[in-house]
Amino acid sequence: MKIAVCGKGGVGKTFIAGSLAWHFASSGHPVIAIDADSSPNLALNLGLSADEASHIVPVAENEELIRMKTGTDFSGVFRLSFTVDDIISRYGVPTPSGANLLVMGTVKAMGAGCTCPAHSVIKALMRHLVVERDEIVILDMEAGIEHLGRGTAEHVDILLAVADANLKSLEIASAICRLAQESDISTIGLVANRIASAQQDAVFRSYAAGHNLPVLGQIPFDQRVADTGMTGEPLDTSASDALNAIRELAERLEKAHAG
Numbered sequence: 001m002k003i004a005v006c007g008k009g010g011v012g013k014t015f016i017a018g019s020l021a022w023h024f025a026s027s028g029h030p031v032i033a034i035d036a037d038s039s040p041n042l043a044l045n046l047g048l049s050a051d052e053a054s055h056i057v058p059v060a061e062n063e064e065l066i067r068m069k070t071g072t073d074f075s076g077v078f079r080l081s082f083t084v085d086d087i088i089s090r091y092g093v094p095t096p097s098g099a100n101l102l103v104m105g106t107v108k109a110m111g112a113g114c115t116c117p118a119h120s121v122i123k124a125l126m127r128h129l130v131v132e133r134d135e136i137v138i139l140d141m142e143a144g145i146e147h148l149g150r151g152t153a154e155h156v157d158i159l160l161a162v163a164d165a166n167l168k169s170l171e172i173a174s175a176i177c178r179l180a181q182e183s184d185i186s187t188i189g190l191v192a193n194r195i196a197s198a199q200q201d202a203v204f205r206s207y208a209a210g211h212n213l214p215v216l217g218q219i220p221f222d223q224r225v226a227d228t229g230m231t232g233e234p235l236d237t238s239a240s241d242a243l244n245a246i247r248e249l250a251e252r253l254e255k256a257h258a259g
């Protein structure tokens with residue numbers, strides 16, 4: 001099962017992606033967590049320290065890998081004879097969450113006439129990543145909607161468009177859902193995050209209903225999540241309203257995927 005977590009900047013994508021990874025790993029699934037944000041910070045949400053995170057070399061910045069996997073000496077010519085298992089085993093970083101972390105890094109064009117080998121690696125990785133029955137891949141995406149145009153989130157089973165109590169974030173989540181509906185992604189829907197009142201809940205639900213978009217999860221505002229977000233400390237996963245809601249979301253996704 002491959003899950004992409006998308007949405008406007010700051011809505012809680014990384015918190016949700018990281019918490020889903022903790023949940024699935026602790027319930028016995030092999031988990032690959034992919035940080036596809038060009039300002040990566042998923043590592044902290046998976047329990048690594050800032051110092052450990054700073055030593056991770058992003059896949060897209062690993063020239064040896066890019067050359068090995070996509071390159072010939074001719075710009076724009078790619079081999080793409082690609083297995084991804086070795087990428088996971090060579091570049092995946094084990095984390096306290098139990099998930100293996102891959103940090104993709106910045107995807108930048110590398111000169112005229114070149115179709116961007118680094119970007120090809122990410123796309124090919126997603127396309128060819130064959131997921132075994134109980135394996136879970138979670139993608140923490142870059143903010144906004146461009147990645148859908150670039151096709152990075154094309155080969156997932158589930159797309160979560162996260163919004164918070166902010167109209168702009170709802171509009172972006174809804175645009176993401178509409179774009180995703182043109183792809184083969186089977187489960188697409190909104191996740192409300194940081195909902196702090198019954199009124200916000202009602203506004204969110206009526207927006208979703210008015211735009212004919214399914215609501216896959218609702219995660220309340222949780223002061224402890226906000227506090228640990230500031231300090232970078234790992235969250236106590238035992239007693240958090242937000243984490244309980246994410247657990248329910250995870251169970252719903254498993255059911256949707258199985259059915």
Ligand SMILES: Nc1ncnc2c1ncn2[C@@H]1O[C@H](COP(=O)(O)OP(=O)(O)OP(=O)(O)O)[C@@H](O)[C@H]1O
Binds near residue numbers: 015195220228230242
């Ligand atoms: N349900 C919640 N309750 C309280 N605080 C939350 C909640 N969800 C996320 N936060 C806090 O909001 C902040 C932003 O969350 P996060 O970094 O996950 O957003 P993001 O969408 O990944 O941002 P970016 O677009 O910059 O990658 C963090 O400090 C996080 O701890």
Ligand SMILES: [Mg+2]
Binds near residue numbers: 014015037041
């Ligand atoms: Mg993030």
